[in-house]
Amino acid sequence: MTPHPSQTYARPQSFDRLLCLIATLAQYPGVGHLTGHSRLQELLIYLHSVATQQQIVLPPCSPHTLHKDLQTLRHYGILSNQMYRWGYYLGPSAMTEVEFNTALSALYSQATYQRDPQAQEVFNSISQRRWGKSQGSKGLAHFYPVRAQINRSITPTDPTQVSRRGSATRTLYSALDTLETAILKGEALQIHRISDPYQQGQSDPGSRSQKGSKSIWPLQLIHYDIAWYLAYEQCDTQHLVIGRLDRFDDQCQVLSLPTRSRSQQLQRLQQVHELLENGWGLFLGEPEEQRQELRGQLPLTEITVRFYGNTIAFIHEGGYRHPSQKILTSSGHSQYVDYQVRLPPRSHGEFLRWVNRFMGNVQILTPAGLAEQHAHWAEEQLQRYRSGKQSDPGSGSQKVT
Template sequence: MPKKPVTHPYTDLQAFERLMLLIATFVRYPGVGSSDLNNSIEPKSGDSHDALAEVLLRLQEVARDCGIDLPTYSLHTLRKDLRTLRRYNILDSRIYRWGYYLGTGAMSLMELQVAFNALSSQAKYQQDPQVSKIYQILMRRLRGLNLADEIVYPVRAQINRAIIYTDPEEMMADSKYRGTLFEKIEQLESSIIRGQAIEIYRSRNAYQQGITEFLNIYPLQLIYSDVAWYLLHEDCQSGHLATSRLDRFTEHFKLLGSKERDLTEQWQSLQVAHELLENGWGLYLGKQEEQSLERQGKLDFINVTVRFFPDVMVFIQEGEKRHKSQKISFGAKTPDGKPSYLDYSLKLPPRSLAEFSRWVYRFMGSAQFLTPKELVEKHKQVAQELLARYL
């Protein structure tokens, strides 16, 4: 006896087309139905927003583009369709508070282009080997798009170029192989996300010659700055925060299984570290005692003033957001109506004076320290030593 056919809620052509067009809507308009129309990270409390009303509107647009005349459906019908998509794992079983999208397809074509440009720069100039592999994979996948050439074109670029080897395979090809922490980059990233403490070994120290050491740390973040990759980390015992260049560590990598913490603690330490970075100048976060005082708000910052002269004044003036505490004032005008100098003032923790001084030295004879006295004397000494080399 033949089996009785099983009916399906989408056997009807209109119902099937509606479901297919709903999937197409999520593909074409990733994030459709977001409760936050201004694209901020957190939704605004108290806002009344019906996500499905926007989804229904876009659904009709997609249907018209496909030449399909859809009836006007109720939001209740769409909710049933969403349950179907969740049943087949096309949508996840969670609340789509920031809009609907399929899988990891959370970007529009325009957003993908911006993100792809960032990947391209990080792969090419910052020489991130992991990003380089992802970039090559995406390049192959995007070849099928009609707009692939537009997406791939580097409209934006970050051309700060790494001066160190980051890819172990490239090092071996150039006969420059030296085992560094770049060998363990994936494990390092995993430890950051999982809040795992690790042991690593510093084999080179540019600031304290001959000092090598094992470090027990919580890794917090990988940072690219200027010419190299750095690791922002926190000492397991003291809580001291520091940044260290990755290539100055060997490939030694050991998980400390007894020390693990949740992502909330990682975020808290990361926030403190970035506050220190914002207060200072450069990447040096200071020694343990002074850092502790700074974190408690008990450290006196130093007033620093540098006078810049006409050759470089425009460049200094353009940096309106170079430091949060900076103030710029102008000297008396010359006969041509232009200021004779510019005074650049800011407050810095003592740990940042050396890095700030190196930045000022870039301007050679067009800069003069006015305060503090120690930087005035140091600048004089440096100028005299430079002059002596040319005599």
């Protein structure tokens, strides 16, 4: 048997023990979370396990010796001088303080605004180890979230929150562990769609799929604007879809199909993001047009929209809204700006809904069909205002709450 490198020359056993201790803290963050002497006993068990894995023979040592080793790590700044009541943790010793706070800020945003219970659990765990107390109002004094992504989920995602409110509806978000495992292992799943609010001839920004069971390859969890979505490939049609998690129930079973490799999963995920980059919004198209688009055989539509008034500055600010966009300003016509973009037909509906945000400050110039649709919607809106009853300001009968 080839001797381990540590055994080819003589060196102090305390050196090997210190290195194994550092390796233990790196591999098992939070080890030693128990109280009293049992905390060090737990650390000793993990220490000898790591040494065995590395084929290093450590002589028996007492908790007192281990306590002195921990003091040595504190002396050299590998551990801080805090009390490790929630387990030993290298913390920012594995990264700079700026890197650590940046990563923690992203985790805090995901936990707070996107309501990700897993992110919240990880954030709380790291915070306890890092600062030695729970993250209540006092604990947050140690951490300032310099950066944030405020995209709030409009649907509940925390299972305990759902249970507390007495909601009987459980969604696919409740099966998050199964989804994440299947994504990483390349497993096929059967999921069940229970809601399809856009089936009446309107394109769902997340999916056009109908209700019922589906066999899929899950590819990625995506938080977009107001909700969590799942990007997946349908097993029978190879159709790539993005569907909102709360439109599926929590029935999620692993299918007995051969697993896919990581490279196969990544290849299909890259195609999802290629479609997202080409389009506008989350709808990835119907199967045949999607295949044509991925082969580069689907003609794109050049859309020109004219913006007026106080929207001009807003349009100029968005230099990266879409990779194909052009912002055209004619000399002598500062009262408007033309915005051009090339989109596949599948994205026309979502783009038109974005244009509608600007109401009277926008006009679609081309193509003619999209301009007519926009004008028709504007006429319908105007007709509603003209035909609606005017409320008496003093009556309060039409008060909006």
